[in-house]
Amino acid sequence: MTPTNDELFARAQAAIPGGVNSPVRAFRSVGGTPRFLVSARGPHVTDAEGREYVDLVAGWGPAILGHAHPEVIAAVQDAAARGLSFGASTPVETELAELIEQRVAPVEKLRLVSTGTEATMSAIRLARGFTGRDLLVKFAGHYHGHSDGLLAEAGSGLATFALPGSAGVPAEIAALTLVVPYNDLAALRGVFAEHGDRIAAVITEAAAANMGVVPPAPGFNRALVELAHAHGALVISDEVLTGFRVSSAGWWGLEAQTDDASTPDLLTFGKVVGGGMPVAALGGRAEIMERLAPLGPVYQAGTLSGNPVAVTAGVTTLRLADAAVYAKLDEVSAVLQRAVSDALAAEGVAHVVQRAGNLFSFMFGDAVAGGVHDYAGVLAQEAWRYPPFFHAMLDAGVSLPPSVFEAWFVTAAHDDAAVSRIVDALPAAARAAASA
Ligand code: PMP
Secondary structure (H helix, E strand, O other): OOOOHHHHHHHHHHOOOHHHOOHHOOOOOOOOOOOOOOEEEEEEEEEEOEEEEOOOOOHOOOOOOOOOOOOHHHHHHHHHHOOOOOOOOHHHHHHHHHHHHHHHHOOOOOEEEEOHHHHOOOHHHHHHHHOOOOEEEOOOOOOOOOOOOOOOOOHHHHHHOOOOOOEEEEHHHHEEEEEEEOOOHHHHHHHHHHHHHHHHEEEEEOOEEEOOEOOOOOOOHHHHHHHHHHHOOEEEEEEEEOOOOOOOOOHHHHOOOOOEEEEEOOEEEEEHHHOOOOEEEEEEHHHHHEEOOOOOOOOOOOOOOOOOOHHHHHHHHHHOHHHHHHHHHHHHHHHHHHHHHHHHHOOOOOOEEEEEEEEEEEEEEOOOOOOOOOHHHHHHHOHHHHHHHHHHHOOEEEEEOOOOOEOOOOOOOOOOHHHHHHHHHHHHHHHHHOOO
């Protein structure tokens, strides 16, 4: 007999804290039993009970081509057959670095790591090593991974659990991070006026998408870079989530086409650059990147960094992500934004569609209906309307992010049939949200 999701979860909870290896997967904010997935293909995931869902999580971002794209799988199988890990340089690593550098002009040199957490952690160490300063500025509701010092008022799982930070982070380390409301230039100016000569860097999500989606106000990223540079501080633009998802050059690429173009000093990537395998990266101005070991005094290393199988998945994904893929992501995203919004409106559920490129999420309630610009705004929503909405969709075979504080992710494999299945499920879900 195939075990049920309930049985698998019970067994997992006995062996693994909370039954999960990353907190949001536990369904704590929506309730119920997480689905144990056994396969994924195109726009679908399939659970251990054999039930197929249209997927709007996309592995939390990487699967822009859809799951298990045949060419990516073939390339990975080919690479795997030649050996899983060498702990030595490989030609494919340079290929990935070159691909990223060709697309994102501020990236002159790039180093590969395995997770987004490692990328931001290393970028911060590098910024501190380069400037000789200690303080870091981050924005409330932005998530940059789980390293010490970055959990203060972070989004993602921490927003779900409403924790201000984390136990186990020494106060002395937390005190080196200054948290500022997002999109608030006056507050940022205030922090620079007071501590400007001690600030190594400002780290920002290129467009915030870990508290739900909250885009930067027009000109905010540019003003942020100007302000930081005026004080001798660096800017780290975290594109772990937006990079190569919202455009072929990430959020930087979208802004580069407007009057809001800016040049961050360092950028971090993850998710899409690994095509679903553990690859992430930090890159930026050569002068800064060359402070990394072995050239410079800032230490950074990794047994699995640049792993040949993982990097092959990333290179193949980026090569396949042509203009048609990005056009499709934008199209599916726009159709779903409209369909969800219409369904909610039809049931009288006050809400706002928050969008940043093809990333989007919904926030509920009159308090947010005019649009949300910061974390305080996010927390003002009627978050309790999301769990019944989520479960109605799940019952109808649509897998949404299991928290209202996460973005929705489409793939280029979301064909008409997949979109129809989502659209058909919406009226009942909107009714559930209305009566919550
Ligand atoms: N930065 C951002 C913007 C992210 O969205 C995430 C993960 N959601 C991270 C960093 C951390 O990446 P990882 O989970 O790979 O450590």
